[in-house]
Amino acid sequence: MSFEDLVRTHAADLYRYAYWLARDRQQAEDVVQEALLRGWRAFPRLRDRAAAKSWLFSIVRREYLRALGRAAPQAESLDGMDLPDEREELFGVEMREALLALPAAYAEPLALQVLGGFSCAEIADMIGATEGATMTRLTRARQALKRLVAPRERAGGRT
Amino acid sequence: MNCLDYRRQLLSGSGETDAMRVHRLQCAGCTAEWQEYTAFEGALRRALEVPVPEGFAGRMATVHAVRRRRFLAAAATALVAAGAGGYAWFARQDPLALASIDFVMKEEAKSIMMGAIPRAQAQAELAATLPIELLERIGQVRHIRPCPFNGATAYHVVLTVPQGKVTLLVMPSTPMHGVRHADKEGMHAAVVAMKNGSVGIVGADAAVVMSVAGALQA
Numbered sequence: 001m002s003f004e005d006l007v008r009t010h011a012a013d014l015y016r017y018a019y020w021l022a023r024d025r026q027q028a029e030d031v032v033q034e035a036l037l038r039g040w041r042a043f044p045r046l047r048d049r050a051a052a053k054s055w056l057f058s059i060v061r062r063e064y065l066r067a068l069g070r071a072a073p074q075a076e077s078l079d080g081m082d083l084p085d086e087r088e089e090l091f092g093v094e095m096r097e098a099l100l101a102l103p104a105a106y107a108e109p110l111a112l113q114v115l116g117g118f119s120c121a122e123i124a125d126m127i128g129a130t131e132g133a134t135m136t137r138l139t140r141a142r143q144a145l146k147r148l149v150a151p152r153e154r155a156g157g158r159t
Numbered sequence: 160m161n162c163l164d165y166r167r168q169l170l171s172g173s174g175e176t177d178a179m180r181v182h183r184l185q186c187a188g189c190t191a192e193w194q195e196y197t198a199f200e201g202a203l204r205r206a207l208e209v210p211v212p213e214g215f216a217g218r219m220a221t222v223h224a225v226r227r228r229r230f231l232a233a234a235a236t237a238l239v240a241a242g243a244g245g246y247a248w249f250a251r252q253d254p255l256a257l258a259s260i261d262f263v264m265k266e267e268a269k270s271i272m273m274g275a276i277p278r279a280q281a282q283a284e285l286a287a288t289l290p291i292e293l294l295e296r297i298g299q300v301r302h303i304r305p306c307p308f309n310g311a312t313a314y315h316v317v318l319t320v321p322q323g324k325v326t327l328l329v330m331p332s333t334p335m336h337g338v339r340h341a342d343k344e345g346m347h348a349a350v351v352a353m354k355n356g357s358v359g360i361v362g363a364d365a366a367v368v369m370s371v372a373g374a375l376q377a
Contacts, residue, residue: 004220011216019209029212033222040223041295045278095206113172114200114207120173139170146199 003043006052007036013115014060020111021064021104035063057116058126098148106141109134165189169196223321255333256341256348258309259359263326263346266306270315275302285314288331288356289375294318297374298325309333313359322367328359338372351376 001009011032018028018035039059046055099107112123124134160182168179169192175183183189275281281303282291294300298320306315308328316327335357339350347365349372350357358375362368 003223007220008216011219012211014219015211015215016207016209020207025209025212029215032219036219037223041299044299044301095202096209099203099206110172110203111207114204120171135171135173138172139167142170142172142199142203145203149199149202 001049001052003040006056007039010053010056014056016115017057017111018060018064020099020107021061023100023104027067031064031067032060034067035060038063053116054118054122054126057112057118061126095145095149098145101148102141102144106137106144109137110141113138162186162189166192169193172200252341252343253339253348253350254341255309255335255357256339256350256359257343259326259328259348259350259361260341260343260346262306262308262315262328262359263361264344267315267317267326270304270306271302271317273304275304278303281314285329285331288353289327289329289358293375294327297371318371320367320371322364322370323362325360325362325367325371327371328361329356330358331356333357 014032014035015028018031019025022028022031035056036059039056042059046052099110102110109123109127112118112126113120118126120135120138121131123138124131127134129137160178162182165179165182165186166189169175175193183193276284278291284305285291285303291300291303294316298318300316301319301324302315302317304315305312307313308315309330311330311332313333314327314329314331316329318325318327333356335350335352337352341348342365346361346363347368348359348361349368350359351372353375360368360371360375362371
């Protein structure tokens with residue numbers, strides 16, 4: 001597959017991944033564009049073409065961190081984070097709002113899993129965490145989202 | 160597999176294994192959990208799939224070509240503006256430039272057949288004359304191999320730029336001044352001076368050759 005074909009296949013998910021890193025549409029587009037320029041130059045040196053998809057996502061991640069000038073978001077305990085719960089005004093919010101309320105360290109592996117279709121082991125490799133820690137983040141992220149979203153969905157389901 | 164294991168694994172989003180499925184089919188509680196999970200995952204996917212700007216994939220697939228074209232056009236303009244020769248550039252048939260064309264016509268295929276040297280080796284050996292990183296800013300480096308040329312060792316480089324393929328002959332032990340040029344059998348060649356040695360550039364399009372020459376000297 002040529003680099004152009006590869007980009008056409010994955011551009012949408014790369015943009016969405018960048019969006020969930022940056023939480024900003026313009027920055028997401030800029031990050032993907034710069035990442036793909038770097039990717040195009042490095043593509044001839046990519047030996048394992050079967051891993052091209054995870055390679056592209058990794059380049060986007062590195063470009064985002066480079067643009068930001070900082071290290072990867074660290075996963076703190078969700079208990080200690082400024083995450084809204086049922087007692088606050090975000091009670092029963094829509095899923096996208098709940099995702100926006102989720103710290104980047106938790107939203108990122110979710111985006112890689114759901115959008116990219118990557119396994120826990122692949123995500124762990126991409127974000128520089130252990131497989132166990134990655135699975136914990138994914139589980140906690142879903143638990144937090146359920147806390148926020150479920151009340152409205154349940155209420156809606158009963159009517 | 161028990162209910163706790165089932166629900167814990169489900170929450171990680173890794174999907175349902177065969178063992179999990181066997182348990183679910185025998186457990187009403189986990190069947191309800193599974194139904195809730197699939198609805199949740201659907202909502203999660205829809206939420207993560209934020210709208211993508213129109214034409215984004217097409218723009219991204221060609222972004223390198225657009226950026227390279229701008230860069231090469233600017234480099235060519237800079238080369239001409241710097242008084243590197245203009246039309247006089249084309250007026251002379253330089254022997255070294257002609258030899259570069261002959262290399263492409265007679266020796267290039269053999270060099271490619273023999274295979275490229277490792278990137279790290281090329282990086283070390285070319286560093287003083289033409290850093291490989293500079294080449295990678297201009298285009299995709301497809302092949303590098305040392306070869307006998309003009310009585311010394313040169314490095315044969317195949318470079319793909321958005322407008323097509325060009326061949327470079329990096330000559331660390333051939334110093335020169337200015338820019339030299341030749342045309343032969345539909346091929347165009349320029350030889351440009353580098354800080355250490357010189358580089359011959361050969362291609363089918365004179366404008367592309369000029370652009371790459373400008374980019375190397377920029």
